[in-house]
Amino acid sequence: MTTYEDDRFNAQKDKMVQHKDKIVSELKSGVDDAEGFLRAAASSTGEKAAELREKATAALKRASDSLSDLQATVVEKGRDAAIMTDDYVHENPWQAIGIGAAIGFLVGVVVARR
8 A cells, every 4th residue: 555545544544433432422422311311200200201201212312323323434434445455456466365365374274273
């Protein structure tokens, strides 16, 4: 890989880590909120309990949306990694063959030991 590609890869990796951390934080917050609302609803009755259950449902929906965002990000980054791998293999076919052979050899050694 060239320096430009390394820089691009590292920038994408940093961006993905920041995005993942943000989504995980939002997810934890949503789940914590939902748990709190459900605990409060368990000790409440009537209109107050219904209101707390609605808040818990909304918090869980936000958490679900955060998970959907994370899934979309992972799929997008996986696609980017596949494209970068494809580009690398086309630019360096003999190195790719060597890497594949080495991995195949190591897998064969591990399987033969069992």
